[in-house]
Amino acid sequence: FISLPTIDKINKLRAKGLRVTLVTGARTTTMLKRIPTLPLVDALVCESGSCILYPETGRDGETYWGADLEWRERIRSVVGDQKEPLPPPEKRQGALWDLYRRLLEQGMRADALGYTASFRVIPRD
16 A cells, blocks of 8 residues: 555656655565556566566556666575466475575465565464
8 A cells, every 4th residue: 555645656656756665564466556547657666675666668558667687696596586387385495485485394374475586484373
C-alpha cells in the first residue's frame, strides 16, 4: 500500500528530475501485478534486494520492467539462476536454496511461492 500523499510526493520528486526507487520485501510476482497501481519510479527493488527491475519502453510505447542482469549475475552463487521458468524451490541451486532445504529437513515450514531469490520462514504455531 502506498498512500495518495506519498504518490503525490513521488511524482513531485520525479518532476524535479530526482530519481526514485521503490524498495519492498514483496515477491517480484506480486509487485509486477501491482505496477499498474503504483506511481512511475526509476527502479523497483523486490524481495528485499534480491531482484532489481528498471522500466523500459517497448516498441509499442508501453512500459515494461526488465531485470538488472548484472545484479542477477553478482548474486548467482547465492540464489542460483533466476531465469524463468524457475524450478521448484527444492530443486534450485545456490546457497540460499541449500539453506531452504536444510530448514525443511529440520521440520521448519517455508514459503517460496512466487519468490525468485528469497523465501520466508513460517513460524510454528
